Structures are given as structure tokens and as C-alpha cells.
Amino acid sequence: MNFAARKPAMMKLLQEMVEVGSPTYDRDAVNRMGAIVAREAARLGANLETVPMQEVGDNIIARWGEGDGGILLTAHLDTVFPLGVLSTMPFYEKYGKVFGPGALDMKSGIVIMLHAIEALQEQGRMPKRPITMLFNSDEEMGSYKSRGLIETIAKDHALTLVFEPCEYLEGALHTWRKGTGKFSIKAQGKAAHSGGAHEKGLNAIEELSYQVVKVQQLTDYEKGTTINIGSMSGGRAINIVPAFAEADGDIRFKSIEEYKRVEDAIKKLTPVLPDALLETKCNLNRPPMPFDSTMEETFDKAYKIASAAGVKIKAGGSGSASDANFVSQLGVPVLDGLGTVGEGFHSEDEYFLLDSLFERTKLTAALLRDW
Numbered sequence: 571m572n573f574a575a576r577k578p579a580m581m582k583l584l585q586e587m588v589e590v591g592s593p594t595y596d597r598d599a600v601n602r603m604g605a606i607v608a609r610e611a612a613r614l615g616a617n618l619e620t621v622p623m624q625e626v627g628d629n630i631i632a633r634w635g636e637g638d639g640g641i642l643l644t645a646h647l648d649t650v651f652p653l654g655v656l657s658t659m660p661f662y663e664k665y666g667k668v669f670g671p672g673a674l675d676m677k678s679g680i681v682i683m684l685h686a687i688e689a690l691q692e693q694g695r696m697p698k699r700p701i702t703m704l705f706n707s708d709e710e711m712g713s714y715k716s717r718g719l720i721e722t723i724a725k726d727h728a729l730t731l732v733f734e735p736c737e738y739l740e741g742a743l744h745t746w747r748k749g750t751g752k753f754s755i756k757a758q759g760k761a762a763h764s765g766g767a768h769e770k771g772l773n774a775i776e777e778l779s780y781q782v783v784k785v786q787q788l789t790d791y792e793k794g795t796t797i798n799i800g801s802m803s804g805g806r807a808i809n810i811v812p813a814f815a816e817a818d819g820d821i822r823f824k825s826i827e828e829y830k831r832v833e834d835a836i837k838k839l840t841p842v843l844p845d846a847l848l849e850t851k852c853n854l855n856r857p858p859m860p861f862d863s864t865m866e867e868t869f870d871k872a873y874k875i876a877s878a879a880g881v882k883i884k885a886g887g888s889g890s891a892s893d894a895n896f897v898s899q900l901g902v903p904v905l906d907g908l909g910t911v912g913e914g915f916h917s918e919d920e921y922f923l924l925d926s927l928f929e930r931t932k933l934t935a936a937l938l939r940d941w
């Protein structure tokens with residue numbers, strides 16, 4: 571199968587999806603993106619279901635065939651880029667790289683999914699097993715709304731393939747991912763004039779700063795645990811002792827035990843300054859996806875199928891999480907990183923390697939046919 575011959579159709583579809591734009595918070599825009607995907611899946615003979623969602627765009631399910639032992643393919647419709655970004659970040663291809671907002675993460679993954687099906691159909695090699703595609707609308711904000719649907723559908727399938735892109739140019743699949751959590755720390759002090767009544771004030775920024783240092787030190791690189799206070803605010807003017815300050819942070823971890831250690835430490839924070847008050851919140855978002863025995867077996871099987879199709883795949887991991895984290899928790903075999911290979915995630919420099927578009931489509935077709 572010559573997948574590079576599919577380039578004109580693949581790039582045309584990709585350009586349309588990139589240029590329509592689909593920031594998570596813009597429900598109408600995400601639905602316009604969903605309509606393109608639904609149109610393409612319908613053209614390939616899928617049974618379509620639109621799952622209405624509150625506040626975020628609708629989720630779309632496309633199904634080919636019925637029965638047990640099916641394969642689920644998932645991708646997200648949303649991106650992190652606002653609609654106006656196209657004027658400074660247009661869609662284009664140069665020297666084998668393809669640029670544009672969301673081209674890498676993960677609209678090229680959607681092109682791969684649809685073209686793998688189309689290629690199999692053209693050759694009369696569509697597998698007998700059912701194939702389901704799930705397109706969710708809020709992945710970039712944590713999939714809070716669509717998590718339940720992803721888990722329900724994944725449980726009914728023998729394998730889930732996630733088309734997130736590969737973050738580094740080695741192009742390894744994601745066979746482990748860290749979990750993610752977030753936290754906030756609020757410090758309450760007492761306002762006073764910085765000149766006339768300094769001693770009567772209680773500086774909330776000073777209090778919070780002590781806590782920030784303590785929390786950052788919970789990072790343990792050896793265990794793969796990182797803490798990042800990513801934003802901080804407080805105070806109103808330099809001549810007022812600030813009564814309030816807040817910091818928000820992100821936690822990444824390879825085991826739930828590590829998350830619990832950090833959560834516990836954050837909950838137990840006590841004020842350093844007399845009379846200061848602290849309020850903390852800590853939430854788990856995605857549990858970690860470990861390289862466990864299920865993952866090892868799944869990767870081994872994929873490796874053999876890929877090799878037979880002439881595609882070399884590698885196993886790798888990532889400090890970022892995806893919807894694959896939810897699926898792996900269910901004990902359902904899952905492989906992630908089947909999207910294109912590229913760099914510059916969530917930045918204006920985001921691009922993917924054009925060759926990887928064809929190779930990953932070949933790989934996907936082989937996995938669907940031979941699993």
C-alpha cells in the first residue's frame with residue numbers, strides 16, 4: 571500500500587480541519603470541527619451518533635460493524651489555540667514539515683484514523699471486528715466532561731488506540747504516561763499602610779512565599795514526581811501590606827502513592843507567620859498510565875504486527891497525560907501516540923513530520939487489519 575499517494579486528500583482534509591479552528595472553550599467552533607469529522611466518517615459508511623454535551627462541544631461516535639472484540643480509536647476535536655491565531659500561524663508545509671494550529675495536536679491524528687479506514691475499504695480489507703471512533707471535545711481542559719463516555723465505550727472494546735502525537739522526533743509510542751493533578755494555596759493576612767502601620771499588617775505574599783518553597787521541594791526527580799507552581803497573584807499596591815495571595819500549581823507523578831504523598835503534604839501545610847491563614851485544595855485529574863504487564867503484552871503484539879507491515883515502532887513515555895490514562899486504569903489494553911511525530915506542542919512553532927503522517931496511517935491500517 572502506498573500511503574504517500576494519499577497525500578493530496580489527506581492534506582486537503584487536514585487544512586480544512588486546522589483552518590476551522592476549535593478552541594475547547596468555544597463550543598460552536600468545536601461543533602463546526604465535529605461536523606467535518608462526522609461528514610468524513612459518514613462518507614466512509616459509519617453509523618454516527620452525536621452525544622450532546624453541556625458547556626463544551628458535542629462528542630461524536632462513529633461505528634463500523636457490531637459485536638465483541640472491537641477496536642476503539644480516540645481523538646480530541648479541540649485545540650489550545652484561539653480562533654484568531656491563523657493570521658500569525660497559518661497552515662503550510664515546508665521541507666517535509668507541516669505547520670498550523672492543532673495540525674500536530676491532534677488533527678493529523680484524525681486524518682490518520684479516517685484514511686486508515688478508507689485505505690482498508692479501498693483494498694477490500696476492512697476487518698470483520700467492529701471498529702469504533704470516539705471524538706471528544708474537551709481533552710485540552712482535562713476531559714472532565716467526556717471522561718465517563720470514554721471509559722464506558724473503552725470497556726466494550728478489546729483494544730483502544732489513542733491518536734495523540736509523539737512529542738519527540740524519535741517517534742516512540744506512549745507506553746507509559748504520568749498522572750496529573752492540580753492544587754491551589756490561598757494565604758490570608760491583614761492589610762495595613764506600608765509606611766504608617768507596617769507592624770499592624772500581616773503580609774499574605776510573604777506567608778505564601780514560605781509555602782511555595784516548601785511545596786516546590788516535594789519534587790522528586792528520581793521517582794518522577796514534579797511540582798510546578800505555575801501562577802501566583804496577590805496584593806494591590808506597593809504601599810499596602812497585602813491581605814491576600816494565591817498560588818496555583820501542577821503535579822506530575824508516576825504512581826498514585828506519589829500523588830498521595832504530595833496531596834498529604836499540601837493538606838498539612840501550616841502557616842509560618844503568626845495569625846496568617848491558609849486554605850489549600852488538591853485534585854487528582856488523570857491517574858498515571860504505568861508500563862505494566864498489560865501494556866507490555868499490548869506493545870509486543872503491536873510490535874509484531876507493525877514489523878510484519880514494515881513499520882518499526884519503539885516504546886517510550888511521557889510526562890504529559892492523555893485520555894489513554896483513563897483507559898489504562900480500566901485494565902483495557904491501550905496504545906497511545908499513534909498520531910504524527912513532531913515538536914513544539916501548544917506553541918506557535920508546532921509542526922509534524924509529513925512522512926510520519928503516511929507511516930502512522932500504514933501502521934494504523936495494519937493494527938486494525940491484523941490485531
Ligand SMILES: [Zn+2]
Pocket residue numbers: 646675676709734735
Ligand atoms: Zn492532544
